[in-house]
Amino acid sequence: MADIRCDFVGIKSPNPFWLASAPPTDKEYNVVRAFKAGWGGVVWKTLGEDPPVVNVSSRYGALSYHGMRMVGFNNIELISDRPLEVNLREIKQVKRDWPDRAMIVSLMVPCEEENWKNILARVEETECDGVELNFGCPHGMSERGMGSAVGQVPEYIEMVTRWCKKYTRMPVIVKLTPNVTNILGPARAAKAGGADAVSLINTINSICTVDLDVMAPTPTVDGKGTHGGYCGPAVKPIALNMVAEIARDPQCAGMPISGIGGVETWRDAAEFMALGAGSVQVCTAAMHYGFKIVEDMKDGLANWMDEKGYATLDDFRGAAVPNVTDWQYLNINSEIVARIDQDKCIKCGLCHIACEDTSHQAIAAERVNGERHYEVIDAECVGCNLCMHACPVDGCITMVKVDNGKPYLNWKEDPRNPQNMKAAE
Amino acid sequence: MGVQQQQTGQETMSDQADIRAGRLPAAAYDANFSDVKPPLDPARAVIEANRCYFCYDAPCQEACPTGIDIPSFIKKIATDNLKGSARVILEENIMGGSCARVCPVEILCEEACVRNTQESKPVRIGMLQRRATDWLMENGRQPFERAAATGKRVAVVGGGPAGIACAHRLAVLGHDVVIYEARDKLGGLNEYGIAAYKLPDGFAQKEVDFILEIGGIEARTGQALGRDFTLSQLRGEYDAVFLGLGHAGVNLLGLEGDDWQGVESAVSYIEKLRQAEDLSALPIGRRVVVIGGGNTAIDMAVQAKRLGAEDVTLVYRRGPAEMSATDHEQDFAQINGVRIRHWARPVRLIGRDGQVREVEFEYTQLDEDGRLMGTGDRFTLLVDQLFTAIGQKFVPDPLKENERDVLEIANGRIAVNDEGQTSLPDVWAGGDCTPGEDLTVAAVQDGKIAALSIDRHLSK
Numbered sequence A: 001m002a003d004i005r006c007d008f009v010g011i012k013s014p015n016p017f018w019l020a021s022a023p024p025t026d027k028e029y030n031v032v033r034a035f036k037a038g039w040g041g042v043v044w045k046t047l048g049e050d051p052p053v054v055n056v057s058s059r060y061g062a063l064s065y066h067g068m069r070m071v072g073f074n075n076i077e078l079i080s081d082r083p084l085e086v087n088l089r090e091i092k093q094v095k096r097d098w099p100d101r102a103m104i105v106s107l108m109v110p111c112e113e114e115n116w117k118n119i120l121a122r123v124e125e126t127e128c129d130g131v132e133l134n135f136g137c138p139h140g141m142s143e144r145g146m147g148s149a150v151g152q153v154p155e156y157i158e159m160v161t162r163w164c165k166k167y168t169r170m171p172v173i174v175k176l177t178p179n180v181t182n183i184l185g186p187a188r189a190a191k192a193g194g195a196d197a198v199s200l201i202n203t204i205n206s207i208c209t210v211d212l213d214v215m216a217p218t219p220t221v222d223g224k225g226t227h228g229g230y231c232g233p234a235v236k237p238i239a240l241n242m243v244a245e246i247a248r249d250p251q252c253a254g255m256p257i258s259g260i261g262g263v264e265t266w267r268d269a270a271e272f273m274a275l276g277a278g279s280v281q282v283c284t285a286a287m288h289y290g291f292k293i294v295e296d297m298k299d300g301l302a303n304w305m306d307e308k309g310y311a312t313l314d315d316f317r318g319a320a321v322p323n324v325t326d327w328q329y330l331n332i333n334s335e336i337v338a339r340i341d342q343d344k345c346i347k348c349g350l351c352h353i354a355c356e357d358t359s360h361q362a363i364a365a366e367r368v369n370g371e372r373h374y375e376v377i378d379a380e381c382v383g384c385n386l387c388m389h390a391c392p393v394d395g396c397i398t399m400v401k402v403d404n405g406k407p408y409l410n411w412k413e414d415p416r417n418p419q420n421m422k423a424a425e
Numbered sequence B: 001m002g003v004q005q006q007q008t009g010q011e012t013m014s015d016q017a018d019i020r021a022g023r024l025p026a027a028a029y030d031a032n033f034s035d036v037k038p039p040l041d042p043a044r045a046v047i048e049a050n051r052c053y054f055c056y057d058a059p060c061q062e063a064c065p066t067g068i069d070i071p072s073f074i075k076k077i078a079t080d081n082l083k084g085s086a087r088v089i090l091e092e093n094i095m096g097g098s099c100a101r102v103c104p105v106e107i108l109c110e111e112a113c114v115r116n117t118q119e120s121k122p123v124r125i126g127m128l129q130r131r132a133t134d135w136l137m138e139n140g141r142q143p144f145e146r147a148a149a150t151g152k153r154v155a156v157v158g159g160g161p162a163g164i165a166c167a168h169r170l171a172v173l174g175h176d177v178v179i180y181e182a183r184d185k186l187g188g189l190n191e192y193g194i195a196a197y198k199l200p201d202g203f204a205q206k207e208v209d210f211i212l213e214i215g216g217i218e219a220r221t222g223q224a225l226g227r228d229f230t231l232s233q234l235r236g237e238y239d240a241v242f243l244g245l246g247h248a249g250v251n252l253l254g255l256e257g258d259d260w261q262g263v264e265s266a267v268s269y270i271e272k273l274r275q276a277e278d279l280s281a282l283p284i285g286r287r288v289v290v291i292g293g294g295n296t297a298i299d300m301a302v303q304a305k306r307l308g309a310e311d312v313t314l315v316y317r318r319g320p321a322e323m324s325a326t327d328h329e330q331d332f333a334q335i336n337g338v339r340i341r342h343w344a345r346p347v348r349l350i351g352r353d354g355q356v357r358e359v360e361f362e363y364t365q366l367d368e369d370g371r372l373m374g375t376g377d378r379f380t381l382l383v384d385q386l387f388t389a390i391g392q393k394f395v396p397d398p399l400k401e402n403e404r405d406v407l408e409i410a411n412g413r414i415a416v417n418d419e420g421q422t423s424l425p426d427v428w429a430g431g432d433c434t435p436g437e438d439l440t441v442a443a444v445q446d447g448k449i450a451a452l453s454i455d456r457h458l459s460k
C-alpha cells in the first residue's frame, strides 16, 4: 500500500488532506469530528483580534447546474466570530489530544507590526504546527484594509510576511487571493518576505445568482446582497492554473504549495499534487457532504498510487510541472483527429450539431439504411476536442494522433510567424 | 398500485350466473380506479428533465406521431419555463395532456430515446409531458390566439380526438367550426373508451373545455350524421367537412350464443364503466373471460379485476409476440392478476336459460404456411360473463344515401390521401375511421394534418 504520509514544511500529517480555514474548522467540536473521520490536518478558521467580528444572517450562495447542487458556492462570512481566547484554548486542547495531525492557525489582523507580533506570541502558546496568513478574504474584511486588500498589494505581503518571520519560529504559510491579474506578483512577494510556503486559492469575488423576485444578489440580507467569495468544484481550474504558474516560476522555485480550490476527490488532489502541491485543503466538499468524504480521498489516492507504482507522495509531486509550458512552445506540427466508435454511439447527434453550428463542419450527419450515422470528415477536423467533450458517452469519441511525419516545430520557429517572416526579409 | 380484492363466496355451481355489483368495499373502488401513474412531483420532474441530452435530430421527436419537439419541451421543464414547455407540446398536439397519459410511450417516443442504448432507461418523456401540460391546465389558458377571421365555415363530424384536434387547428387558423357529435359529450373514446384509471377525475372533459377555450368552435351534441342530417346537407352548408367518426362497430364472435345474456363487447361495457356515477353499482361477473389480444382486451380484463371479478382469464388465439397489446400492457395485466392464455380460440358457447355459462376453446397452432389452425384439442372455461375484444370496425352506414357511392371506402375504412382528403374534394377524414394505427395520438395528428390541408384549400 502506498505511503500517503505528508511532510509539508516540516509539518507532518498522516495524509495530505487538510480542512481549509473555514466553518468546518471554526471550533473544537467540528475539528475533533474531522480528526475522528480521518482528516490529516486543519487550518483553523481565521483568528482576528477581539472584539470578535459580527456576521450577518444569510451567508451562502450556491450555483446549481442541471440538478447538481453546489457546483459553485459563495459566502459573505467574515473571520471567526468567537473570542480569541476561546479559540486559542480549544486549539491547544485539540493539538494536545491529536498530536499526529497538522494544526495550522489562520490569522488576520490589521496591517501593523505590533498587531502581528502580539497575536503570533499568543498563537505560539497553543503549540500549533504553523500559521497561515489570510491575505485572501475578498469581502467584508477587505473593506477594513485586511484580507485581499493586503493580498492584492505585493509590497504589503512581503512586509507582513517579514514581520511574521521575525516574531515566530513557526512555519509561515501565506494564503493568496486569486483576485489579482497575475498570481506571480503576490507569490514572489511572499517568497521575498521569507514565507515557508504559499497556499492557494482563497475565494474569488463573485455574485452567485440574482433573485429575480427580490431583484437582489444572493445571498440576500434584508433585500440587499454583496459580492462574496466563490469556491467549490467550479473554481478548481482557476486554482490549478495559479498553482502551476507558481510551481514553474523560476523565482518561486522550490517554494512549497498547499493547493486549495474545488478539491472534492482523490483525483482532484492528485492533480494539484502533480502540479506541485505538497498538501491540499478542502472546504466546500466537506460543507456539502460532511467529513466522511475524506475516507475515499485517502483510499482512492493510495490505490491510484499503487496502480501507478508511486510509493510516496514525493514520487509524483510536481510530475506534471515540466509539461506546463507557454503556448509558443507547443508543437504546431502535432495533429489529432476525432474518431467515433460506432459501436458506442447512441445517435444523439450532439457531436454533429456542436461542430456544425459552432466549429468546423467536420462531422457529417447521415442516414445509413435509415439509421442515424455520424462520421468525422478527417479533412475538415482540426482536432479541437469539442465533439469529444459534448459526447455524453465516455470513450465514444477519442482523439487519435495523425502520423504526418512532421518534426517538432514551435511558433517561435514557425516560418508562418510574422516575426520570423520579418527576420527572413 | 395493488388491486384491492375481497374474497367472495365459495365455489358452487349454481344455476344462476354470478354477475353482481358491489363486490368490493366502497373504498376499494376509489383506490382501484384512481390515477394508475401518478404525476411526477416538480422536483422529480426537473431531475428527469435534466437526464435529456437535448439530442440533435432527436429520435424521440421522429418517433412521436405528432412530431412534438421533445428535447425543447424537456429543456424548458429543466429551466422552470413550464408555460413555454406546454406550448411547445400543444403546438403539435393539442391533446398533449391526454396523450401524456394514454400513449403507449414504450413503443413510441420512449422507445426511441438514446438513453435506451446507453443505459436501458429512457427519459420518461410521457411523464414530463404530463408535468408541463398539467401545469398549464392548472395555471393558465390554452395558449393560442386565433388568426383574423376568414369567414369560412367547416363542419367537423365526430367529437373524438381527431375531430377536436382538427377543430382546434381550424379555429386557430381563423375558420369557424361546428362540431356534430352523436353522443352527449365530446371526447370520443377519451370519454367513453380509454381505461378509467388512465384518465381519471374527469380529465377528458377538462381537456375538451381547455381546448374549446380557443373560441370559434360550436359543439352540437346529440347530432348524428345519417340520423339527424346527411353528408350532402353539410357539403351544401359548409366550405369543408371533416369526418372523425371513429369505429361504430365491433366484430362479433360469429358463434351461436353471441347474443346471450352475459356476452358483451368489451367496448360497450367499458363505455358503461366510464359513464358510471358509482362503480360499486356496476355489475361484474365472478368468473370473467375476455377474448382478444389488443389493448382493449387488456383494459377490459384489468378493469374487470379491479371491479372485483374473482377470476379473469384473457384468451388469445396466437402467442404473446403477436398480441397487439404491448409487452408493457401484458405485464400490467398480469401484475393485476389477469391470467393470459395463448394459442386458443373459442369454438362453442354453452348456455342455460339464454345465459352463457361455459366457453369451449380449441388449441391453435400455425401450420406449415404460417396460417392459424386448430389442433383439435379442446378445453372449457366456466364463465359468468364473457367479453369480446376482437377488433372494432368502421361502419359506413351514416354515409349512406348517394354519398356512399362517391366516398371511397378501402379495406373497410374511409380512403384518404396524405393530407387526409377523401375522394370528395371538400371532405376530409381522419382518426380510427381512416387507415392507420388506432391510437389517440395518431387521431390527433390526422386531425391536425387535415386542418392544415383544409386551410390551404380554403385560402386558395
Ligand SMILES: Cc1cc2nc3c(=O)[nH]c(=O)nc-3n(C[C@H](O)[C@H](O)[C@H](O)COP(=O)(O)OP(=O)(O)OC[C@H]3O[C@@H](n4cnc5c(N)ncnc54)[C@H](O)[C@@H]3O)c2cc1C
Binding pocket: B102, B103, B104, B157, B158, B159, B160, B161, B162, B163, B180, B181, B182, B183, B186, B187, B188, B189, B190, B193, B194, B195, B198, B223, B224, B225, B226, B244, B245, B246, B247, B248, B267, B270, B295, B296, B299, B398, B430, B431, B432, B433, B437, B438, B439, B440, B441, B443
Ligand atoms: C377500449 C379502448 C381503449 C383504448 N386505449 C387506448 C390507449 O390507452 N391509448 C391510445 O393511444 N389509444 C387507445 N385507444 C384508441 C383510441 O381511443 C382511438 O384511436 C382514438 O380515440 C380515435 O379517435 P377518433 O377521434 O378517430 O375516434 P373516437 O375517439 O372513436 O371518436 C369518434 C367520435 O365520433 C362520434 N361519432 C361516431 N359516429 C358519428 C355520427 N354518425 N355522427 C356524429 N358523431 C359520430 C363518436 O360518438 C365519437 O365521439 C383505445 C380504444 C379503445 C376502444
Ligand SMILES: Cc1cc2nc3c(=O)[nH]c(=O)nc-3n(C[C@H](O)[C@H](O)[C@H](O)COP(=O)(O)O)c2cc1C
Binding pocket: A020, A021, A022, A023, A045, A046, A073, A074, A075, A077, A078, A079, A080, A106, A134, A136, A137, A175, A201, A202, A203, A229, A230, A231, A232, A233, A235, A260, A261, A262, A263, A281, A282, A283, A284, A285
Ligand atoms: C463559508 C466560508 C468561509 C470561509 N472562511 C475563510 C476564512 O475565514 N479564512 C480563510 O482563509 N478562508 C476562508 N474561506 C476560504 C476557504 O478556506 C477556501 O480557500 C476556499 O473555500 C476554496 O476551497 P474549496 O473550493 O474547497 O471550498 C472560506 C470559505 C467558505 C466557503
Ligand code: SF4
Binding pocket: A348, B051, B052, B053, B054, B055, B058, B059, B060, B061, B070, B071, B074, B112, B113, B114, B115, B123, B125
Ligand atoms: S431521445 Fe431521449 S435524450 Fe434525446 S432528446 Fe429525446 S428524450 Fe432527450
